Amino acid sequence: MSKATQTGYAGSFIPHTEAERAEMLRTIGAAEVSQLFAGIPAKARYPKLNLPEPLTEMEVRGEMESIAAANDSTYDLVSFLGAGAYSHYIPSGVDSILRRGEYYTAYTPYQPEISQGTLQAIFEYQSLIVALTGMEVSNASHYDGATALAEAVNMARVIQRGARKKVILSPGLHPQYRATVHTYEHGSDIQLLGEDLGLSAGPEALIELIDEDTSLVAVAYPDFFGRIYDYTALAEAVHAKGALLAVSVNPTALGLLRPPGEFGADIVTGEGQPLGIPLSFGGPYLGILATRQEYVRSLAGRLVGETLDNRGQRGYVLTLSTREQHIKREKASSNICTNQGLMMLAATVYTSLLGKQGLRQVAESCYHKAHYAAGQIGKLTGFSLPFAETPFFHEFVIKGPLPAAELNRRLLERGIIGGYALGEDYPGLEDCNLLAVTEVNSKEEIDFLIESLKEVTRA
C-alpha cells in the first residue's frame, strides 16, 4: 500500500507545497500548524486512529470494484422485486446531466444571482410534480417516500394547529413508511389507527374510522400490493369530518392513472425513485411532497418561486423561507434543511425526456407486462392471486404452495430474484409474494419465471 507523499503529507486532494505552507504559517505568525490546535485539551489531541492505510485512486478503484462484485444485483440477475423500489430503464441523458459538476458540486441556491441553474431546475421540478399529481404546489423535494409521509402527518398537525389527535394509516401503505411515521410520532399526542384493518377491505373500511378528532387519513395509490382504488368516496368522507387526505403515490403509475388532485387529495407524498433514479441499494431516493395552494405555508422544505431581477429579467429564488428552521428556529414546522437536489434533477430530466408520451408508454408497458405475468401465474397449479378482484398496476400478490421465502430461495438458484416475501410484515401472508413487473422485464424473462415457478414447486 502506498501513501501519496508527494507534498510531504499523506492524503489526497491537498494542494499545498512545503514552501507555501511555511509562507502561510509566517503570515499567520505560527511556527507550526499544531499551534493552531492549542485550544484543544491536550489529552484529547492527536488520537491514534485505527483506519486502513491510504490507497491511491488506482488502488481504490480496484478495491471498490472487488467489493461491488460481491453483490449479485439486478444487473446480473432477472428481477421481479419491487416493494417500493423499482427497476426502470434510465436514458443516458439523465446521468449525463447529473455528472455535470455545475450541478452536483453546487449547494442550496442561497445566492440566486449565481444559482439560476439549480433554481430553475427546481422550479421546473415543482411544475412537473404539479402536473403529475394534479396538485397546486410541490416543494423542492423531501428525503424519500417514507419521510414525506411522516411530514404529511406533521403538516396536518400544523394546519389544524394540533386540535385533532387521530391519524388513520391504511394497511396498504408501505410497511416501512408506516414504521417511519411511528418513529416520528413516538411520544407525540397523535394516535395512529387503521393499520390492523383486514387487507381485503377497501377504502370503505377506513371511512368507518373517521370522526371529528381525525386529523389525517393516509392511503397509497397504487397501494403496497399494487392495487388501484378509487378514493373519491373516501375523500368526501374525510372532508365531511373536516380532516385531510394524504395520498402516497408511485409516479410511474401517474403516467396512466387519474391524478390524486382530481379525487380530492389534500397532500400528495410519494417515492420519486422510479423517475430516473437507480436502485442504489435504497438511496439516495426522492421524496415527493405536494399540496393545495391554501396549505402552502404549512408545507415543509424548500420552495422556489418566480420573480424579476433588478434588470427586469425573469429569475427564481428560494421563497417563503419564513416557514423554515433557519428563521423560525424552534417554531418551524419541520427541521429539514436540505432537499434531495440531485435526485430532484434526475427526476426533472427523466420526466422531461420521456414527456407526455414516454411516461404514458412506460406506465402502459408496466401494466401490460404485469398483467401478462399475473395471468400466467394464476393458471399455475398451486398458485393463486389473492387480491386479483381489485385492479392493479405493475405489482401483484401471488400465493404459492410453499413459504414465500423458500420459493424465492429456489428461484434464486435459477438466477431469478423473486418477489418480496410478505410474511414478516403481514402475519398470515407467509405463503405470499409481492411481484413487480416493469418495462425492463422482457416476455422471455416473464416466461422463464413462469417455467421456473412450475419447476420449483413440482411435487
Add this chain to the structure above:
Amino acid sequence: MPELIYDLGAPGRRGVQFPAPDVPLAELPQAHLRRDLPLPEVGELEALRHYTRLSQLNHSILTGFYPLGSCTMKYNPVINEDTARLSGFAYAHPLQPTSMVQGSLAIMYHLQEWLAEITGMAASSLQPAAGAHGELAGVMMIRAYHQQRGDAKRNKILIPDSAHGTNPATSAMSGYRVVEVPSDGRGNVDLAALKAECDDTLAGLMLTNPNTLGLFEEQVVEAIEAVHAAGGLVYGDGANMNALLGVCRPGDLGFDVIHLNLHKTFTTPHGGGGPGSGPVCVAQHLADFLPGPIAGIAQQVSESEAPEYDWVMPQHSIGRLKAFHGQFGMHVRAFTYILMQGAEGLKAVAEHAVLNANYLKARLEGAYKVAYDRPCMHEVVLEGRWADAPDVHALDISKRLMDYGFHPPTNYFPLIVREALMIEPTETEDKATLDAFAEAMLKIAEEAHNEPETLRNAPHTTKFGRMDEVKAARQLVLCCEIRPQSTVNS
C-alpha cells in the same frame, strides 16, 4: 434568460423511445385512467441542451472558489462518482436477501466502524438522510435513554445562541422545551449561564464544536461535565467536523452522540441542496437506541475469511427513520474517500482546513473586524460593517464578491454577530486561490469607503442581478402555467 422546459418542444415530440410491449395487451382500467398528462414534449437534444445551459448559470466548486461557511464546500473527488455507479452497487435492490448483497453490507459495516473510530464513539447508524435527520435521531435517542430509565421529568434541551436553526427545530419536533444559552465574550458558550440551567429537568445539551463562530469551545469539557452531573446527555452537531478529523475525537471530550454530514466532511457532493447523509455515532450507553436496522456481523468462520454480514436491529432502537438503509450511494462515496485518506490523510485534512482559515483571517484582519479575535478553526467569522461606511452591509460585500468570480461566504449567520460573513475555505484550496480571494475582499473593503454605490448595486458582471425577493413571496408563482390539453384521450 433561459426558457422553461414547458416553453420548448412541439406537440407530439419526444425525447426517448421505448420498445412496444412484447406481451399480449391487457385491458386498461378505464375508470381509473387520467384524461390528460400535461408533461413537456421535447426532443433529446433540446432537453439536454436546456439542462446543460441551465447548469452554466450555476456557481459550483468545479467552477470556482466556494467559501460558504458551515457548508464545507471542498472538492468532491470524481472517483467517488465512479465507484458509486459500479453496477454491483447501483443495481442492488434494497430488499434483496442479505446473502446476495454482502458487498453493500460490507461497505456499510466498515463505514459504521470507521465513523465511530473517527469520532471516538462506540457505534453508529448510517440511516439518517441528512444532518437535520441525524440531529432528529440523536435527540430521539436522548429521549429514549431517559424514558428507559424512567426519568420522565426531563423536558428541556439547552442550545447555545450561536447554534444552527436546525438544533432548536429538532428539539421542538421531539417535544422538548428549548432554552437558549448565551455566548461569552470569547465566543464560548457561557459556562455560568449553562450551569444555572443544569437541573433535574435537563434532558441534554446540543453543542456544535467547533462552534459556528469557527472557534473551539475552550470550556467544552467543563460544559459536558456540568450537563452529565445533572443527569443530562450531550449531543454534538458534527457540521464542523472537518476541523477535527484525526486531531480530536468528540467521544474523547465526553460527547454522548454526534451526527456527521457526509456531504461536508467526507466529500459526498452537495448536489445543489442534497442528497445529504447524516450518520449518527454514539457512546456505548446509547448504542442500543440507534435507529435501525444497521449492518452487523452474523458470523465469521475464520480471521482469513470475509465475515457474513446481516441486518441487526439495536435492542431498544428508536426505530426506522426512513425507508430502506439510508443514502447508500453517499455511503459508497464516503467509504471511497476514507480509503484514500487513512488516519494520516484525515489529520492532514483538518490541519490544512484550519491553516487555510487562519491564513485568510491573517490576510483580512485589519481591513475587516474579526468577530472574536483568537485562532480560528476551519472557518473565520468577520463583520461586514464599518462605522465610517454606514450604508454598506454584509449582503453588499457578498454580492460584490460575485463580480470578482467568487461565491460569497455564508452571511448573517451566526445570528449573534452583526453583519456576519462566515468564511470556510476548506483544505482543498491552494494558496493562490486564497490570495486572489483575499485581494478581492481587501479591494471591496476599499470600495466600501470610496464607492459604496458599487457595492450596493452589485453584482454587475453576473448574468443576473439582485432578485426581487419580496415580489417572489407576495405574488407566489411556484410552478409553470401548465396548459390544459384536455382534448387528449378524453
